Amino acid sequence: MAVEAAASSELVKVVALLGAAVVMVPLFRRFGLGSVLGYFTAGLAIGPFGLGWFSDPQAILHTAELGVVMFLFVIGLEMRPSHLWSLRKEIFGLGTAQIATCAIVLTLVAKLFGLPWQVAFIGATGFVLTSTAVVMQLLAERGDIALPPGQKIVSILLFEDLLIVPLLALVAFMGPSAGSADGEGSRWLSVAIGAGAVVGLVLVGRFLLNPLFRILAAAKAREVMTAAALLVVLGAALLMQLSGLSMAMGAFLAGVLLSESTFRHQIEADIEPFRGILLGLFFLSVGMALDLGVVARNWPLIVGLVLALMAAKALCIYVVARVMGSSHAQALDRGVVMAQGGEFAFVLFAAAASAGVIDVDINANFTAVVVLSMALTPLVVLAHKHFAAPAVVSMEGVETAEGLSGSVLLIGFGRFGQVASQSLLARDVDVTIIDNDVEMIHSAERFGFKIYYGDGTRLDVLHASGAGSARAIAVCVNDAAEADRIVELVSHEFPQAKLLVRSFDREHSLRLIHAGVDFQIRETFESAVMFGQAALMELGADEDDARDIAEQIRERDAERLQLEMAGGDLRAGAHMTFGSSLPGVPTPTPFTVPKRQSRTLNADQVPPEA
Missing domain, CATH: 1.20.1530.20 (Na+/H+ antiporter like fold)
Known part of the structure; x- marks a missing residue:
């Protein structure tokens, strides 16, 4: 004891x-x-x-x-x-x-x-x-x-x-x-x-x-x-x-x-x-x-x-x-x-x-x-x-946006902007790039990129960056609120430019569509679809089947987007399959996962943050 x-x-x-x-x-x-x-x-x-x-x-x-x-x-x-x-x-x-x-x-x-x-x-x-x-x-x-x-x-x-x-x-x-x-x-x-x-x-x-x-x-x-x-x-x-x-x-x-x-x-x-x-x-x-x-x-x-x-x-x-x-x-x-x-x-x-x-x-x-x-x-x-003053970043060697012009104004040169710019630069398109991250600007210069310092949410900076003469403005910033502010300014002040915007999730995409942008794409959607397509192929699926499934996922996502734009209640439509017909949306046939049991997905089964 x-x-x-x-x-x-x-x-x-x-x-x-x-x-x-x-x-x-x-x-x-x-x-x-x-x-x-x-x-x-x-x-x-x-x-x-x-x-x-x-x-x-x-x-x-x-x-x-x-x-x-x-x-x-x-x-x-x-x-x-x-x-x-x-x-x-x-x-x-x-x-x-x-x-x-x-x-x-x-x-x-x-x-x-x-x-x-x-x-x-x-x-x-x-x-x-x-x-x-x-x-x-x-x-x-x-x-x-x-x-x-x-x-x-x-x-x-x-x-x-x-x-x-x-x-x-x-x-x-x-x-x-x-x-x-x-x-x-x-x-x-x-x-x-x-x-x-x-x-x-x-x-x-x-x-x-x-x-x-x-x-x-x-x-x-x-x-x-x-x-x-x-x-x-x-x-x-x-x-x-x-x-x-x-x-x-x-x-x-x-x-x-x-x-x-x-x-x-x-x-x-x-x-x-x-x-x-x-x-x-x-x-x-x-x-x-x-x-x-x-x-x-x-x-x-x-x-x-x-x-x-x-x-x-x-x-x-x-x-x-x-x-x-x-x-x-x-x-x-x-x-x-x-x-x-x-x-x-x-x-x-x-x-x-x-x-x-x-x-x-x-x-x-x-x-x-x-x-x-x-x-x-x-x-x-x-x-x-809490009390320390924010560190002062040296602006030595950094040019601010002033008196610039170009066919395309690209705002934000992070991971997304770097990839997006490559297609334009490969065709010798006259691209003006601005960013407000000094360290990023210095880093990009070491690889031969010319980036100007500028805050895209300020109207005077947009004018100085050549937004008034640009044929297209690409918003690639890493902040949804900041992107919304730029979209608002560009829509009102520079209507001549096509407006392409990086989106963060479906909710942000809906806001951008309602704002009238010419093109928006969620930053992870396409890469995730391609990732899933590659995973199917690695598991032995036929390449054409995997490609068809990826395309149907894109179509079903577009269907959900139109539903939400129209104010549809996805919870009420829980039994509606992705094959349901909507005006302007193709009607795909239900797909099957190769070498697995067949499965028909409902519209509400797409994750809301995708």
Whole structure:
């Protein structure tokens, strides 16, 4: 009975963790506050300083750190060695400059709060170590990890992970027993062990991992492949931890070594569910670790340190980024995103307390400072997004639409406009193209296209672009409301031009037809019909049969369009087949799907958004 009670108690804790996350995270995301803050709040609510459902958050935190480990492994899978080598300047150059500047300035800031130099240095260097988990989650939610600004942030985070090793050695030097011969010898031994572990991991990854996965893949046991992927991640992390290095760095190296493997995507798919759950558990445990009692007793010092250190760190990151060539917007964004302390600070503070450099109270205060900074970061990022001025796009080298003329005016040079323009340009038609996306204009120029900057919803821009003399105006913009505005202007001001418009769905097509355009086509309809035709042919259908079916689908779609134009109620006509006769619409015979059972489709069976 005692065993059953204990098992039941543990199950209640698991249910509590999952329930808190399931309730809080969607709620916070719904209000635009992000999942990270939702996890923190859930952890605080159920932790020892909230409802008290958990009494030992540190135990959960140690387990949940595996989420960070797996996150770094997945990032490593995306970083081929050649790509990692191309980031060496960011990793060692930008990383060194940022960390050194922040460490000096933050130490001075901590000293202003009356802390001794050693204590101020420990607190500052711990705060310099940015939270990999928080930053990577924020970048992932924004989709910025693979972009150049995101890659720079990832590079700095990697260098900070490497920095934990010399910092721990430095803490040992600062301890009361730092001068002993035994202590010095053990430190050199630790360095040798760490270097040997890195070399060993590289050799294993280089010569053993791919053969191992080939053997397992040949066994065709999916669960064994999953177990092997977990073994690689956890084994690399354990090796680094036993060697006194960062678990996350070990997992990252393992990911890099597997980045060129043919099994990379399979491994990533196997790891992803565990990574997501454990990373959420990490954020939950960080929220539990916030000791509200410590904050209440020392709130002037803790709140002051949080605000001062975050502001100083953000300023240092901004200055270094600007000096290293980043734009104002990128530098400011980097400063805001990386302004917090991180999970490796907990390791550093614990080592400093064990070595006698700081006492238990200072450790608790510094831990509270880091946790609060991690919790505040999503709010600061949200505020920055709300109040920051939009980035100013350089217009250098871009010509605005003025005094232009041509047989065809094409508005919008996105994916649709690029394809549509090729037929006209192939016949040497005099085409004038305008777009309001500066980056698109620069990109198109590299391929030999001349695009003018102009907003097609403005009448003066249309006049300047030659709409008054154009024989045809093609509206290819990627926004239905914007297209409707252009159609309204062109219909009233330039009736001499044929008006051709890109439509988005059937409802938009109806609006365009009522507006009197000469031609409209839904952006995905024809490609989807051709896709279905190709699918039938790949399944063995005769080419002529597949082509006939595609043509009948076009006719049935035209029938539905006329029904809706006439105000017909498709729900009332649920039993009317596509073969029903309407004025001006051909009457096709019901078709059969080759090698499948015959089927007559009703008019209401065409999806309304097609």
